[in-house]
Amino acid sequence: MREEAKVAIVGGGIAACSLAYHLARLGWDDVVLLEQDELTSGSTWHAAGLCTQFNSSYTLMRLLRYSVELYRSLEAETGQPVNYHACGSLRLAATRDRLDEFRQRAAMAELVGVPFEFVGTERLAGLNPLLDTRGLLEAAYLPTDGHVDPTGLTTAFVRGASDLRVRRRTPVTAIRRERGSWLLETPVGHVRAEIVVNAAGQWAPAVARLVGGDLPLVSLQHHYVVTEPIAELAALERELPVLRDADASSYVRQEGGGLLVGPFERDRSRGCSTASRRASTAGCSSCGVCGRRWERSSLRWAVREFEEHDCPAGEAARTRRAVKAAEREIACEACGWVAVTDKYRGPALLAEHQRIGPNKADAAEPASG
Ligand SMILES: Cc1cc2nc3c(=O)[nH]c(=O)nc-3n(C[C@H](O)[C@H](O)[C@H](O)COP(=O)(O)OP(=O)(O)OC[C@H]3O[C@@H](n4cnc5c(N)ncnc54)[C@H](O)[C@@H]3O)c2cc1C
Numbered sequence: 001m002r003e004e005a006k007v008a009i010v011g012g013g014i015a016a017c018s019l020a021y022h023l024a025r026l027g028w029d030d031v032v033l034l035e036q037d038e039l040t041s042g043s044t045w046h047a048a049g050l051c052t053q054f055n056s057s058y059t060l061m062r063l064l065r066y067s068v069e070l071y072r073s074l075e076a077e078t079g080q081p082v083n084y085h086a087c088g089s090l091r092l093a094a095t096r097d098r099l100d101e102f103r104q105r106a107a108m109a110e111l112v113g114v115p116f117e118f119v120g121t122e123r124l125a126g127l128n129p130l131l132d133t134r135g136l137l138e139a140a141y142l143p144t145d146g147h148v149d150p151t152g153l154t155t156a157f158v159r160g161a162s163d164l165r166v167r168r169r170t171p172v173t174a175i176r177r178e179r180g181s182w183l184l185e186t187p188v189g190h191v192r193a194e195i196v197v198n199a200a201g202q203w204a205p206a207v208a209r210l211v212g213g214d215l216p217l218v219s220l221q222h223h224y225v226v227t228e229p230i231a232e233l234a235a236l237e238r239e240l241p242v243l244r245d246a247d248a249s250s251y252v253r254q255e256g257g258g259l260l261v262g263p264f265e266r267d268r269s270r271g272c273s274t275a276s277r278r279a280s281t282a283g284c285s286s287c288g289v290c291g292r293r294w295e296r297s298s299l300r301w302a303v304r305e306f307e308e309h310d311c312p313a314g315e316a317a318r319t320r321r322a323v324k325a326a327e328r329e330i331a332c333e334a335c336g337w338v339a340v341t342d343k344y345r346g347p348a349l350l351a352e353h354q355r356i357g358p359n360k361a362d363a364a365e366p367a368s369g
Contacts, residue, residue, distance in 0.1 A: 008193035
C-alpha cells in the first residue's frame with residue numbers, strides 16, 4: 001500500500017468515525033482512516049451507549065444536544081440503524097446539595113435548549129415503577145436523553161462519510177516527518193498525509209509517543225452487568241428512563257427484557273499505570289483554620305460549601321480560602337500519592353508520577369500552589 005491523503009485518522013472507534021463524518025460534511029473528501037483491527041474494536045463496542053445532555057459546561061451541553069439530535073436523524077440520512085432509544089433519563093436527588101446542583105444545570109439547560117424537568121416522588125414512581133422512592137427529594141428528568149447502539153452509530157458515521165477510505169487491520173507503527181508531510185508506516189505500506197489525527201482512544205499515548213509526544217491520558221476500568229429478563233419489566237408499557245444516582249455513582253438502563261447496571265468502581269486502578277486523576281474535574285476547597293475539607297463535582301460547589309460553613313475563625317478562614325480555592329488535587333488511588341497543584345500542572349505531575357513509580361513519589365511532589 002502506498003497512499004496519499006490530506007488527513008490520516010489513526011483509530012477506528014466512535015471518535016475517529018465521527019470526525020471523518022464531520023470532515024466529509026465540511027467538504028473534506030481526501031481522508032483515510034487507519035484502524036489496527038476492526039472498526040469499534042476498541043472501547044466503543046463495550047459502551048453502554050448512554051447519551052445524556054446533562055453537563056456542567058455550556059459548550060459540552062450544546063455539543064451533547066447536537067449529538068442527540070444527530071443520532072435521531074442519522075438513520076434516515078445513511079440508511080444504517082443506530083437504534084436511538086429516546087427513553088429519557090432520571091437523576092435522583094436525595095440531598096439539598098444535589099437538588100441545588102440540578103437547579104444550576106436546569107438554568108443552563110434552559111439557555112442551551114435542552115428539555116429539563118424536576119419530578120417529585122409521585123411522578124418518579126410513575127416513570128420508574130421499580131424504583132423505591134423512599135428518601136428521595138426529587139429527580140431531574142431529561143426526556144430527550146436516551147441510549148444508542150455504539151456499533152451501529154459508528155457504522156452510520158462511516159457510511160455518511162461518502163469519500164472516506166477505511167483501512168482495516170492496518171496498525172500505524174511509526175510516524176515521521178518527511179519532505180513537508182507526515183509519513184505513517186504500517187505493516188502493509190506507507191501513507192503520506194498533511195494532517196494526522198490521533199483518535200486511538202486508550203492507545204492514544206502510544207501513538208503520541210511515535211512522534212515523541214507525551215499525552216497524559218489515563219484509562220480507568222469500568223464494567224457493567226446485564227441481568228436476565230425481569231418479569232416486572234415485561235409488564236411495562238414503555239421503556240424505563242435511564243436512571244442515574246450520583247451519590248451511589250451508578251447507572252441503570254433497560255436492556256431488552258432485563259437491566260444493564262453500571263457501577264463506577266471506587267478502586268478503578270490496579271497499579272500506578274492506571275493511576276486516576278481525581279479532582280482535576282472536581283473541585284476541592286479546605287478551611288485552613290478548622291481543617292474541614294470539601295470535594296465536589298465542581299470547584300464552584302466546593303467553594304460555596306466553604307463559604308457557608310460555620311468556621312469559628314470567620315474572616316480569617318475566608319482569607320485562607322482565597323489561596324486554597326485556586327488549587328486542585330491529583331491523586332493516585334493505587335499508592336495513595338497526592339499532590340496539590342493548579343489545574344494546568346496536574347496532568348504532567350501525574351504522568352511524571354506514573355513514570356517514576358510510587359516509591360519515588362515524594363520526589364515528584366510539588367510545592368502547594
Ligand atoms: C463498559 C463501558 C461502558 C461505557 N459506557 C458508555 C456510555 O454509556 N456512554 C458513553 O458516552 N461512553 C461510554 N463508555 C466510554 C466509551 O466507550 C469511550 O469513551 C469511547 O468508545 C472511546 O472511543 P474512541 O474512538 O476514543 O476509542 P476506541 O473505541 O477505543 O477506538 C480507538 C481505536 O484505535 C485503534 N488503534 C489504537 N492504536 C492504533 C494504531 N497504532 N493504529 C491504528 N489503530 C489503532 C484501536 O484498535 C481502536 O479501535 C463506556 C466504556 C466502557 C468500557
